[in-house]
Amino acid sequence: MVSSSHEAMHRIFQDHPTLFSRVSETLGLPFPSPTAVTALPNDVTETKAVDRRIDTLLRIDTESHGPFLLAVEAQKKKDPEKSASWGYYLAYLRSKYRLPPLLLVICQDRATAEWAARPDPIGFCSWPSLTVRPLVVGPGNMPVISDPAEAVDDLALATLSTIVHGASPDIEGILKTMSTALRAVPDDVRDPVVEFIFQGLDKLPAADIWRKLVVVDLSFYKSSFFQEVRAEAKAEAKAEAKAEARAEVRAEATTARAAEDVLAVLDMRGLDVPEEARARITGCDDPDVLRGWLRQAVVATCVDDVFRTE
Template sequence: MVKAPHEILHQIFRDDRSLTTAALRCVVGVAVQEVTLLKETSNDATSLPLESRIDSTLEAVIDGIRCTLAVEAQSEIDPDKEEDWPYQITYLHAKYRRPAAVLVVTNRVRVAEWARRTFVIKVPGLPSEVRTNLVVLGPDNVPLTRDLQQMKTNLDFSTFSTIVHGRSLHVADILETLERALSEIDPAVAAGHAAMITAGLVHPKAKEKWSDLMEAQNYDFEAYGVFADWKAQGKAEGKAEGKAEVILHILETRGVPLSDVGRQRVLSCTDNEQLLAWSTRAITATTEDELFA
């Protein structure tokens, strides 16, 4: 099952022209004036013998040109994506016969930097190659919205910005300001934004802070289905992620290297007993194999 934070990072772009326009303007080298159409299309990019599934696939009209955007939420470095993303672009271009691009959204700077690389497919000695560059949105290029008036003026982008900067040292102040902005608008509209933030936050302290702020509100989260049990789910995931972060911190402090696959294995684990076992081994382990033995 895909975790809620992953879902929110790409679903927030669906049917929201103003957010997509504002987000694209954050990227260096992008000169987008306006997105005038945005609707979801099939995210199944299956073509035997290759299989791929895109997080969200959107049909958009950008400055008068109809195109297809594959929106991918990425929380960790995944070498497999270096092959998936070029395939997604060529598949969507061939299927819809219009320009296509991949938009990667992440809440980690190191993942954003990795995704901005040029991915090259080339046979040595032959003058043929495929070069893929992505549109990447992360904490290092999405503006951090902290002003109350700015938040009230553009709540869609402020919600997105808050989720992307959910690991920021200033997240507590950001959440307090955003809660004030939501308290001054229609409760039904505010509930939608509050639900997205609840599902999109990943850092345990940020989730705890937002939970405390929401205790004073009376938002109807039942209308949002997946968010109905947000309190219990948030606390459980927060505890698990907190333990995972401790394990990674211990290994980093001791100078024990961990592969990207190993990091993802730790961060995606929700079994508290397994996390406890790994945290015990992290104190003495000298290799990744010893940690997962």
């Protein structure tokens, strides 16, 4: 089942087609700057029996080297079958579009990224006819952005970095940087970034951190998606408040009954209880103290004996 995190990791390239140029610069790779980017159909189905779809497929034009195809795949875990699929994608794209294809794989953990980056030769014995060699982005090579000004300068790259580092121990600081950066940008720029991060973090613990940061730091955020999240957060807070109130009422009822039990035992034993002692018993809100008084009330010869447990 495709998760929202999976979708966010590749769809950001659809919303920001020139993002690959900054990613390649970040990785220190000599790809030329694009002059145009076109989103292409991602369906690479050969026959009806086998349905194959690339997560995101872009045609990128460059002035110095001409056009090429960028296939973006989001990979959440190791999959022994993926390399064969990727080899198929590359061969299919080369055959259909007659353009050089490049495979970019986005990962959220180092182990998956290291696995995806291993070249996979396709051939026999020591003669590979085709080698699948993806360009991989993961926590190991995507920089951590801790400066809000740097994040504002390139929000698309900062957003991708945040998603990729979603399971990092530094994620709370990264998210605080993003929430600070988003205060300085217009609504139409900020809203998609907030949503991408929500989707990218998906079920990771960092999603709760981001939710709280957005509630506090971006309380003006008005997206319909976030309004649902905020409504859920308010409902949870209301339920917690009700539970705490019920627990407090139960605790008060328990201590009231315990005080009544102490007075009832003293009354049954025919012991005189002055008004001052009665007020002391009914005014006690410590159930442990009341339990001690109750035990003493069973053997006390006068009301003063009840309080000697203290």
